[in-house]
Amino acid sequence: MKILKTIERIPGGLMVVPLLLGAIINTFFPQALQIGGFTTALFKQGAMPLIGLFLLCNGAQITLKEAGVSLGKGVTLTAVKFFIGAALGWVVGKFMGPTGLFGISALAIISAVTNSNGGLYTALASQYGDPTDVGAIAILSINDGPFLTMVAMGATGLANIPFIALVAVVIPIIVGMILGNLDEEWKKFLAPGQKLLIPFFAFPLGAALDFRTILKAGFPGILLGILTVVLTGLGGHLTIKYIFRENKGVGAAIGTTAGNAVATPAAVAAVDPTLEPLVAAATAQVAASVIITAILCPLLVSYLDKIERGKNLAGREKVV
Secondary structure (H helix, E strand, O other), X not given: OOHHHHHHHOOOXXXXXXXXXXXXXXXXXXXXXXXXXXXXXXXXXXXXXXXXXXHHHHHOOOOHHHHHHHHHHHHHHHHHHHHHHHHHHHHHHHHOOOOXXXXXXXXXXXHHHOOOOHHHHHHHHHHHOXXXXXXXXXXXXXXXXXXXXXXXXXXXXXXXXXXXXXXXXXXXXXXXXXXXXXXXHHHHHHOOHHHHOHHHHHHHHHOOOOOHHHHHHHHHXXXXXXXXXXXXXXXXXXXXXXXOOXXXXXXXXXOOOOHHHHHHHHHHHHHOHHHHHHHHHHHHHHHHHHHHHHXXXXXXXXXXXXXXXXXXXXXXXXXX
16 A cells, blocks of 8 residues: 555645544544553654654754755744734724624734744645755744734733743754754754654644534634635745745745644733633634644645746746
């Protein structure tokens, strides 16, 4: 059975298939992943250490000359993600009132749209980009949590950047860069980890999702997920295409909502209690967006990448 080849034919298959499998098991048979031991450690709780190892392996492939490119991409993509979410949330809050757009409040929009799934971005960047694209996660991790949402909601005086958390994301990349730049053998040794680890951290990421949240959120939650994928995905794609002059689809990988964004509405309401009545609906909608974007974003990245690489091939043929 050619299972691996079949999975790789699916857009973003190495990430999407294990993620969906983990979500299905967690939805219908959650206790199967809670039996303890190595099973729970790997399939339920293993995402973070495996992503850390993945970043180290990728860091080993980044030369010192490329580090500045990674920094530039991270800063630019983070800014695009933030401004799209903040602008959309401001328009909805300013002109549509507390009920928002089709029942989606500004709180839900900003919580979902300004927040991206670092694990999914990393996997897609590895498959459709290069080490400089993956290295951008060192900066993109800033939007993984409530900080930028609080900034967008006007709570900057009450929130601080979790600096140590950012340092914790960067360290594996730096360690990998040091090893890879000092010793070519280490670089070669760690290279296979860029692909090998993807399905193994994708499954526990999926095991944190529950498809029933989509039913609870209803149409507003689904719409929020679609808006996040389309607006920020296309925004990221155009950023890489026109600012960095790279014809590939990896920029769209920011079109996701992070799993921990589900807690963001409550965190923001803790700062501004007047938002408390919106928390329940916003939380359900953000949770739905997490699942919808995890499914649709890889498809968008794959589609855009195929178009861009087709253009590259056509251009080379004309030159010849």
